[in-house]
Amino acid sequence: IHDQARRPQKSHLLVFGAQRELATYAYDLQVLLDAVEKAGGLAFIAHPVDPAAPSVNQGDISWVDWNVRGFTGLELWNGFSEFKPRIKSMLHAIYYAYFPQRIARGPHPEALRRWDELLASGKKVVAVGGSDAHSHHMRLGPLRRTVFPYEFHFRAINTHVFVPRPLGTDAASDTSMILDALRQGHCFIGYDLPFPTRGFTLTAHGMQQTAQMGDEVDCKGGVTFKIRLPRRTECVLLKDGKPVRTWRNRDLCTYITTEPGVYRMEAYIHYLGRRRGWIYSNPVYVN
Template sequence: MHELTINLHMHTTYSDGSGTHADLARAAIKSGLDAILVSDHNIWVQGLESYHRNGKQRVLLLVGEEVHDQGRDPQKNHLLVFGAERELATLADDPQALIDAVRQAGGVSFIAHPVDPELPAFNETDISWEDWRVSGYTGIELWNGFSELKMVIKDKLDGLFYAYYPEFIARGPHPKALRIWDNLLTSGRRVVAVGGSDAHASKMRMGPLRKTIFPYEFHFSTVNTHLLVPQPLTGDLLADRKMIYTALAAGHAFIGYDLPAPTRGFRFSAQGKEKSALMGDELPAEGGVTLQVKAPKRADLRLLKDGKVLKAVEGELITHITTEPGVYRVEAYLRFLGRKRGWIFSNPIYVR
C-alpha cells in the first residue's frame, strides 16, 4: 500500500477564509502534502479541482463543502461533504436528509468538530454537533485543529500568546469526542475518524497589532489525515479523486499530528486465520488474530479495545494476539514543547 498525506476542512475567500484556492495549493506544496480537500461554508465551488504544480512538486486540490443551517442560532450540526458533486446546502436544516443525499450521490460525509465548546472571551458560541440520532454518515472529524484552540484559551491574553506561538496549542482530540467515537464504535457502527485543520488564515487586529492567525502553511504541518491507497497518485484527476474518496470511505487512514515528528510510516494491521486487515477493515476472530503496530519512532504507544487501553508500551512496536471480538485501535503520544501531546490516532480494525 502507498501512503498519502492529505489535509481536509479549510476555507477560502468564497466563505470566511483569507486565501484563494491557489493560495491554499501553494501552501500545501510547501508543506509537502499530496492533496487538500477544501470545504467552504454552504457553497460547492465548481470548476476548481485540479493539480497545482511548482516545478517537480504538485498537489491535488479537491472541493467539497461544509454544510450547516445558517438560519439556526447557534449554528450547530456542521457536516463536511466531499465527492457528492452537487450543491447540497439547501438540505442544511435537515441533517438526516443531507446525509442521505450525500450517500445517494456517491459522496462521503463527516460530522465536523463534534465537540466545539463556547469561547466567551472572543464571543464564540458552542457549535458542537447536536443531532446524534442521525445515521449513514461516513465518519467524524475526531481532531479539529482550529476548534482545539477553544480548549486552551481562557482569556484574550491567552489568545494573543497562541496567535504568536500556535505550536503550543495542540494536545489531541477533545476527550469528549473520543468518548463519543468509542461509544459509536462499540454500539456496532463503523465510523471513520479523520483529522481536519479547519484552516481560515484569519486576520487578527488588536489595537496596533496585525497578525494572520494560523497561516495555511502552519495548519498543513500539524493535524493531517494519512491514507493508505493501492498506488501513488497518477496525475489523472478523476482516478485519483476516486482513489482518495474510496480510502476515506473505507477508513484506511490514521490521523497524524506531524509537527512534533513526521507520522508517515505508521502502520496498524492484523493477520487472521485466512486473511489480513488494514485500518478500517474487518476480520473474524475465529482461529485467532495477530495485531501489529509499528510507529515511525519511539513513542507512548497504546493499543485499545472497545475504548479501553489493552496494552501500553514506550517504544516503536506492539504485537498482540487475540481471539476476542472487539474494536481495536491505536493511540500514540510524544513529548513536545514541555508536555505529552497526541501524535497518532488510528482508525479501528474490527474483529468480529
C-alpha cells in the same frame, strides 16, 4: 454545510465527492445526509465537540443530533476547536496566536468518548482529523498577526490515507481512489508538527487474511496485531475504547488476541515540554 438560518449555529457537516450543491438540504440533518448518500458522497460530522470561547465572541458550534444515520464518520481531532478552550482571556488569545505550536494536545475527550460509543453500538465510523484552517487576520491596537496561517496548519493535524497505488495516473482516478480509502477507513490521524507520522502502519493478521485499518478480520485461531511507528514513543492499543496494552519507547509493537472487538491505537509524543497526542488510528473490527 450547515443550516445558516439556525440560531444558535450548530451541526456542521463535511461533504466530499458529492459533485453537486447540497446546501439547500441543510434545514434538516437527516434530509441532508440522505441527499449526500444519494449523490454518492461522503459525510463527516465536523468538529463534533466545539465549545464556546466567550472571550473572543466564539459560540459553541458542536454537533447536536446524534440520532441521525448515514454519516461516514466524524472529525475526531479539529485544530481550531482545540484552540477555543485554551482562550480563557484575550491575553491567552494573543499568546497562542504567536505560539500556535503549543496548542495541540489531542482530540477532545468527549469526542473520543462519543466515537467509542458509536463503535460499540456496532456502527462503522471513520475518524478523520482536520486543521479547520481559516488564516484569520488579527488586529488589536498596534498588534497585527495572521492567526493559523495555512502553511502552519497544513503541517499540523492531518489525515493520512492508504491507497493501493501512487498518485499521478489522472486527477479523476486519484480522487476516486482517495475518497474510497476514506470511505473504508483506510486512514489515520497524524499530528505531524512534532515529528512526521508518515510510515505508521497498523495491521491485523488472522488465519485467513490480513486486515488494515477499517477492515474486518476473523478471530478464529487468533489475530496478531502489528504496529509500526516512525519513531520510538508511547503506544496504546485499545479494545472497545479501553486500553489492553501499553508500550513505552517502542517503534514496533505486537499483540495477540482471540477476543472479538473494535481495536484501535493511540500514540503519544513529548513535544515542547508536554505529552501530546501524535497518532490516532482507525479501528480494525475483529469478529
